[in-house]
Amino acid sequence: MVQPLLQVENLLVRFGGILALNHVSFAVAEGSITALIGPNGAGKTTVFNCLTGFYRAHEGRILLREGEGARDLVRELGGFWGGTHRVARAGIARTFQNIRLFADMSVLENLLVAQHRQLNRNLISGFLQLASFRKAEAEAIDFAHFWLKTVGLEGSANQLAGALSYGNQRRLEIARSMCTRPRLICLDEPAAGLNPKETDQLAELIRALRSEHKVTVLVIEHDMSLVMGISEHIIVLNYGQVIAAADPQAIQHDPKVLAAYLGSEDQA
């Protein structure tokens, strides 16, 4: 069996006396669309926050495959040289439940900021507009336009990001995440607040991310028809524990999942 791209092992996070994540383990196969679902407060966003280094897990490992081996993100992001900025270098991108665009910057600038690592960061060469800087900048602008076109925003490049419609802001967030050139993109409720038509377009886009742009997608979502429609593997969290991990068909009929969402008859 191929080693998965992301392997989360025994992740444990405490907030005071509460176990937000209680020995969570799951794997995300390379090139898959994997969904993380569960009732509110189950710990889905906490998993994402551990992935991006906002929280440091008290126990466990987050292994991201790298060539033959793997790197442990818990150690790497939490260590002395760590910090959230290293997550992009590791190849992980993330969007948020609430939109977090740089609202006072243009759409294009939002995408250029995401390519910070690729650009020559030398102030002097940037100021003097040296050839190497201009070349890197031109490439970054091309790449940004490529993604604007992919998400259907090519006409809005010079608008302020904050002036876009809600649906377009969501799409811009995905484009911006993709501009960091990730291997794994983590989408936190990308369909929240979208109308049915926009949700359909989003599903198309997420499928295209995987099939055309070769990234692995990990998505948290409450819209079950979207989740069932796009993902091939679903992980269900409840009270900080993984209660099921299977394909959509099996998940829909799993009694533990139904109990978590609807309440079991025993408790009633």
Next chain:
Amino acid sequence: MDFYVLGQQLVNGLVLGATYGLVAVGYTMVYGIIGMINFAHGEIYMLSAYLTAIGVSVLSYWGFGSPWALIALTLLFAMAITSLYGVVIERLAYRPLRGSNRLAPLISAIGVSLILQNYVQLSQGARNQGVPTLIDGALRFGDQEHFFQITYMQVVIIVVAFISMLGLNLIVRYTTLGRACRAVQQDREMAQILGIHADRIIAAVFAMGAAMAAVAGVLITLNYGSFDFFVGFITGIKAFTAAVLGGIGSLPGAMLGGVLLGLAESLFSGFVNSDYKDVFAFGLLVAILIFRPSGLLGKPIVEKV
């Protein structure tokens, strides 16, 4: 109203205002990016006055005779050293307190300010120090009896200040570093997720702010010729007033606020009373805080939920 007095006060005000603007930029950029008032910023200005004296004497000793070369090299020297001070102060006194309560870095800043004043007083002495005038002469407008003048040094101040501000604006608006600064200012966590090393960007902001204060410090020191270890205090507070007047957090606001404050102060001392010019300047601060707390170009603060 005497036309020549008015002209003279406008020139003086513009010169004063340009330097206030340069110092104010440091307050506003730091406030914009980490939301603290860096009360040690005035001391950076004071340090640059001493660095001017050191630079000018060392360079003349090495045989740089041309005043233009002296000014240019002293500027670069002072900017480099003060940037270093800015970065080190941020690293030692503010970064360890990041994420703690808002008051902690403020108190730390006041501490740094006192440390720097006392350190300079101990190492350089408490007496007034001076530098020689490098550029003589003035442009005169008017006849023998009634005239106003703008000295060549004042021309240099206005030109250099203008170039520095233009340069800073270009950096912030068009370079990768500037873009990263604005991104960190708007949403530090998000910028980090996108791969920006926010701590490094914050350090760069401190360096840029300090370098701008050094430009002001060098120019004013070369103009007035005398300084002591306490000059940072009043200039710092005035520049802070300018930053608030323009709208703290706004770069063009700081520049505009500086020029307006300089003109207001200078016109007040020319036409009303020069003893009360500081009272007038700080009265202006109180008035702004009452009637327009977000400043001229600042945005009203919206609480993020």
